[in-house]
Amino acid sequence: MTDVEGASAPGYDTEPMPAKIPWLPATLQPGARPEPCRRCGRKALIPWTLRRDDRSKQVLRTWVCTECQTTEERPEPE
Numbered sequence: 001m002t003d004v005e006g007a008s009a010p011g012y013d014t015e016p017m018p019a020k021i022p023w024l025p026a027t028l029q030p031g032a033r034p035e036p037c038r039r040c041g042r043k044a045l046i047p048w049t050l051r052r053d054d055r056s057k058q059v060l061r062t063w064v065c066t067e068c069q070t071t072e073e074r075p076e077p078e
């Protein structure tokens with residue numbers, strides 16, 4: 001049992017993992033009103049994307065910190 005080389009796992013290294021989040025803002029946008037980030041403490045947390053929760057029908061806003069890329073969901077007032 002010395003035949004280690006030549007062993008291969010078919011289909012193992014063909015596809016890269018797809019990214020779930022295509023883009024994260026890395027800089028503050030003009031007119032943004034950033035809030036303090038809970039994780040890094042910098043004033044860099046900005047509103048990002050909206051989604052509606054299927055169960056509660058609540059609109060949720062994802063906030064993202066442009067400094068440390070932390071994301072946080074908050075209910076969005078309608």
Ligand SMILES: [Zn+2]
Pocket residue numbers: 037038039040041042044065066067068069070
């Ligand atoms: Zn942060």
